Each structure stands twice: as structure tokens, then as C-alpha cells.
Amino acid sequence: MDFTKVIETRRSIRSYQPRDIAPDVLERILKAAIAAPTGSDKQTWHLCLVKSPEVRDRLGTEGTTQHFIKDAPVIAVCVAETRYRTDAIIAIDHLVLAARNEGIGTCWVGFFDGEKVKEILGVPADQDVVMLVPMGYPADPAAFCLKEPRARLEDSCTEK
Numbered sequence: 001m002d003f004t005k006v007i008e009t010r011r012s013i014r015s016y017q018p019r020d021i022a023p024d025v026l027e028r029i030l031k032a033a034i035a036a037p038t039g040s041d042k043q044t045w046h047l048c049l050v051k052s053p054e055v056r057d058r059l060g061t062e063g064t065t066q067h068f069i070k071d072a073p074v075i076a077v078c079v080a081e082t083r084y085r086t087d088a089i090i091a092i093d094h095l096v097l098a099a100r101n102e103g104i105g106t107c108w109v110g111f112f113d114g115e116k117v118k119e120i121l122g123v124p125a126d127q128d129v130v131m132l133v134p135m136g137y138p139a140d141p142a143a144f145c146l147k148e149p150r151a152r153l154e155d156s157c158t159e160k
């Protein structure tokens, strides 16, 4: 898909088809995340791909108030040490855009109970939960739509 179209039609998708994401599709998306730059090329983040319905249910009920995540066939949970948060965020953006390119909807979910998510997934103590990203085919394919620009170019960018 045209890169500009990918960017312009990526939307937060909060309702999913129960259909699984094919392994080759998921692999391409994950490789896009891995292709993201990290400071000193250290590859400092980790993704836990939660597919088990039981664990998704726990994440969506105990781990966050954003209950819709449990309906996604995959919940990507990104963890990293606090100092590597920026690396993790860049990788998540790659993942989100690559997913859109494959017709997979995602939503950045930043409202969660980090300690509870860590307990559910057995995340090591030195790692923070950076973001939860539910992934799945949108219930409404028309949800991938162009939105008016959020801000005027001249308000968001200046030249000196």
C-alpha cells in the first residue's frame, strides 16, 4: 500500500473480527517493529504476543479499564527498561503502521495497571510495561479512513 495512504488511514481500531492473524502476516508486522532504530542499535525492547484467550481475558479485565483489548486475537505487550522507553515507542509505531499496511487494526493502549500486567505475564522486575497494542482485523473495514488533519501545519511546525 502507498506509504502516505498507510499513514493517513491508520486509525485506532477498538472492535475486531474473531479471525486469527495469519502467521506470515504477523511475522511481517513484527519484522517491521524489529527494523525500527534503537539507541546504539541495542534492540532494547521486548514484545510479548498474547494469544491465549484466558490471558487476553485477564489482561482486558484485571490489567486495564480498556476492556475491548481482550477481543483482539493478539495483544502485543511491549516491555523495556525505563531508560529504553523511546526505543520501544518507535518500534510500536513501526508495528502499528505495518499492521495497517496488512489490513490489521491496532490501538495504542496506554491506560493500564503496569504492576498487574507484569504479574499476569511474569514480566521481570527490571522491565516496565510500555504499551498494550491489541491487533486484529477491524469489525468494520471502513474504520480505516482518512481523518481531517488534526492540526494546521503552521501551528505544529515553525521555521527559524
Ligand SMILES: Cc1cc2nc3c(=O)[nH]c(=O)nc-3n(C[C@H](O)[C@H](O)[C@H](O)COP(=O)(O)O)c2cc1C
Residues within 6 Å of the ligand: 010, 011, 012, 013, 014, 066, 107, 108, 109, 110, 111, 112, 147
Ligand atoms: C500514547 C497513546 C496512548 C493511548 N492510549 C489509549 C487508551 O488507553 N485507550 C484507547 O482507547 N485509546 C488510546 N489511544 C488512542 C488515541 O485515543 C487515538 O490515537 C487518538 O484519539 C486519535 O485517533 P486515531 O488513532 O484513530 O487517529 C492512545 C494513543 C496514544 C498515542
